[in-house]
Amino acid sequence: MFSNVPRKFLKNSDSAEVDVREDEEQAIKFQEIIDLLVAAGYFRARIKGLSNFDKVIGGMTWCIESCNFDVDVDLLFRENLTIGQKISLTEKIVVMLPKMNCPHRIEPHQIQGLDCIHIFPIIQWLVKRSMEKREETGDLVRSFAISQFDKNYSFLEDHDKVIEKKTIIPYIKSAKKAFEPRRCFKRKDPPLSDEIDQVRSTLLEYGSLAITSVLSKTSTLQGVSNSNAKEQEENSDDLMKSMSIADDNISRLSASAVGSIVGMQAQEIAEVTKQYASLNVGAEENSMSTLIGAIAALDKQKTNLKSREQKLKKEKDALLEKVSETIERLNKVRTEERSVQDAFQAMKDMETDENRSIIQNLEQLLLVHDNMKDQEHKFREQCKADLNVFQEMVSQVESSELREEEMHTVEYEEQKEIVNKLRLQLAKKNRAIASLTRQLDDVPGRSELNQYQRRFLELYNQVSAKHKETKQYYTLYNTLDDTKLYLSKELTLLNSIQDNYNEAMSSTSGKEQFLKQFEAIVAGVDKNKAKVERRCADEKIRRDALSQQLVTLIEQQRRYVVAVQQLTTECRKNEALLAQLRGP
Structure with a gap:
C-alpha cells in the first residue's frame, strides 16, 4: 500500500519519526561520500560522534569555501543544528550550486533527508573543483616563495654569474675615470x-x-x-x-x-x-x-x-x-x-739599410696611432656635445610629462571623489536591499512551508502515538479495575455462600430461602453477563467502522501523495517555461 511513496515513515511508540531512506544503496553511497571527503582533505568526516548530516553538510560547505565561494554559515564549531538552521543552511547551499555552474541539481529536502544517491554526484563535482582551485593557488604561492627566496639567497650554479658581475664593475669604473673631462x-x-x-x-x-x-x-x-x-x-x-x-x-x-x-x-x-x-x-x-x-x-x-x-x-x-x-x-x-x-x-x-723599412713602418704606425687618438678625442667631444643636446631635449620632454602627470593627478582626484560618492549611493542601495531581503526572508516560501508542514506532521504523529499509548494504558487500567471489581464481588459472594450454607441447611425454611437467594444471585450474574456481551458487541461494531474509515483515509493519503508529486512536477515545468520566457 506504501510502495508508491518515495520515502517511508518509521513509526514506533518508543522512538521519534525519522525521514530517511534506510536501504543498502543509500548506505553504500553515504560511505563513498565520506571516503571521497576524507581523500580530499576533510578529515572531520572521520569523527564518529558527529551525525551523518553534520558530516555531509560540513563537507559540502568546506568544498564551497575551498573554491573561493562564500557561504554565510560557520559549520566548523556548530554541530547538531536545529530544524530551522538545517533548512536555512541547505537552502543557501542549493542557491550557491547554480552560481558555481554545477551541472547537477538538488532540492533542500533531499539534503535534509540525506538522499545520498543525489548528493554523491554534487560532492564529487565539488571535490574536483576544490582540488583544481587548490592546485592553482599552490602554483601561485610557490612562485611567490621562489621570487622571495631569489631576492636574498642564491644557489651554487648562480655563484659564477655573481662573480662575473663583481669583476665587471671595476672595469666600468676605470672606463668612466679614463673618459673624465680634462682641461686642455x-x-x-x-x-x-x-x-x-x-x-x-x-x-x-x-x-x-x-x-x-x-x-x-x-x-x-x-x-x-x-x-x-x-x-x-x-x-x-x-x-x-x-x-x-x-x-x-x-x-x-x-x-x-x-x-x-x-x-x-x-x-x-x-x-x-x-x-x-x-x-x-x-x-x-x-x-x-x-x-x-x-x-x-x-x-x-x-x-x-x-x-x-x-x-x-x-x-x-x-x-x-x-x-x-x-x-x-x-x-x-x-x-x-x-x-x-x-x-x-x-x-x-x-738605423741601417736593413732596418730602415721597419723603422719607417713603425713611424707610420705611430702616426696612425696619434691620428687614432685625435679621432678618438674628437669623437668623445662630439658625443659629449650630442649628449648635452639630448639631455636638453630629455629635460623638455620630462617637463611636459610632469605637466601631463599633474593633469592626470587632478583628473584622478576628481574621479576618486565621484567614485566615493557612487560608493556611498551603492552602500545606501545595499542597505535598502538588505532590509528588503530580511523582510522577504521573514515571509516563508513554498519549500519552507513544505518543511513546516512535514515537521508539523511529524509532531502530530508523535502526539498521536503518545495519545494512543496513553489511551491504551487507560483502557487497560479500566479493564483490570473492572476485572478486580468482579473478582472481589465474586469472592464476597462465595464467602457469604460458604458462611450461610451450614446455617441454611439446618432447617427446611432456611434451605428454601437459601435456594431462592442463590437463584436471585445467578439471575443477577446472567444479567451482568448479558450486559457485558452487549457492550462487547457494540465495541466490535465500532472497531469495524473505524477500520473501514482507516482504509478510506489511507487511500486518500496515497492519492494526496500522488497529487503532490504531480503538482511538484508541474511547478518545475512552469518555472522552466517562465525562465525561457524571461530569457537570459
Whole structure:
C-alpha cells in the first residue's frame, strides 16, 4: 500500500519519526561520500560522534569555501543544528550550486533527508573543483616563495654569474675615470660679457674641437641661417687665438712672481713706516691726550702689521716650497727629455739599410696611432656635445610629462571623489536591499512551508502515538479495575455462600430461602453477563467502522501523495517555461 511513496515513515511508540531512506544503496553511497571527503582533505568526516548530516553538510560547505565561494554559515564549531538552521543552511547551499555552474541539481529536502544517491554526484563535482582551485593557488604561492627566496639567497650554479658581475664593475669604473673631462686650454684675457661666448670659451678650454658641428646642429634646430653659422665659426677661431695651452703646473707660481709679491709687500711696509714716522712727528705737536690715542692706534696697527707679516712669511715659505718642487719636477722632466733624446739619437745611429723599412713602418704606425687618438678625442667631444643636446631635449620632454602627470593627478582626484560618492549611493542601495531581503526572508516560501508542514506532521504523529499509548494504558487500567471489581464481588459472594450454607441447611425454611437467594444471585450474574456481551458487541461494531474509515483515509493519503508529486512536477515545468520566457 506504501510502495508508491518515495520515502517511508518509521513509526514506533518508543522512538521519534525519522525521514530517511534506510536501504543498502543509500548506505553504500553515504560511505563513498565520506571516503571521497576524507581523500580530499576533510578529515572531520572521520569523527564518529558527529551525525551523518553534520558530516555531509560540513563537507559540502568546506568544498564551497575551498573554491573561493562564500557561504554565510560557520559549520566548523556548530554541530547538531536545529530544524530551522538545517533548512536555512541547505537552502543557501542549493542557491550557491547554480552560481558555481554545477551541472547537477538538488532540492533542500533531499539534503535534509540525506538522499545520498543525489548528493554523491554534487560532492564529487565539488571535490574536483576544490582540488583544481587548490592546485592553482599552490602554483601561485610557490612562485611567490621562489621570487622571495631569489631576492636574498642564491644557489651554487648562480655563484659564477655573481662573480662575473663583481669583476665587471671595476672595469666600468676605470672606463668612466679614463673618459673624465680634462682641461686642455686656458683663457688669457678676462672673462667675456656675452653668455654664449662664455659657453663657447668654456667648451674650447676643455678641448671641444667639434664645437662648430654642435653649434651648427643647434643653429639648424633653432632656424639660424648659414651666414650666422659662419659668424659663429669666426668667433670660435677668435676665441681659440686667445687661449693658451694649460699645464698641470699652471697653478704653481714662478720665482719671479714670488719676488714681485714680496716686493709689493715691502713697498707697503715702507709706506706704513713713513706714515708711522709722520704720525710720530705730529704727535709731539699735539696735546698729551691726542698723543696717547695716536700711540694706542699705532700700537694696534703695529700688531696688525706684525700678524700680517707673519702670514706673508708663511705664504712666502709655502710658495718657496712650491717653487722648489716645481724646479725639481722641471729637472726631472729635463733629465727624461735628455734620456729620450739620447734614445732617439741611439735609434738613429742604429738605423741601417736593413732596418730602415721597419723603422719607417713603425713611424707610420705611430702616426696612425696619434691620428687614432685625435679621432678618438674628437669623437668623445662630439658625443659629449650630442649628449648635452639630448639631455636638453630629455629635460623638455620630462617637463611636459610632469605637466601631463599633474593633469592626470587632478583628473584622478576628481574621479576618486565621484567614485566615493557612487560608493556611498551603492552602500545606501545595499542597505535598502538588505532590509528588503530580511523582510522577504521573514515571509516563508513554498519549500519552507513544505518543511513546516512535514515537521508539523511529524509532531502530530508523535502526539498521536503518545495519545494512543496513553489511551491504551487507560483502557487497560479500566479493564483490570473492572476485572478486580468482579473478582472481589465474586469472592464476597462465595464467602457469604460458604458462611450461610451450614446455617441454611439446618432447617427446611432456611434451605428454601437459601435456594431462592442463590437463584436471585445467578439471575443477577446472567444479567451482568448479558450486559457485558452487549457492550462487547457494540465495541466490535465500532472497531469495524473505524477500520473501514482507516482504509478510506489511507487511500486518500496515497492519492494526496500522488497529487503532490504531480503538482511538484508541474511547478518545475512552469518555472522552466517562465525562465525561457524571461530569457537570459
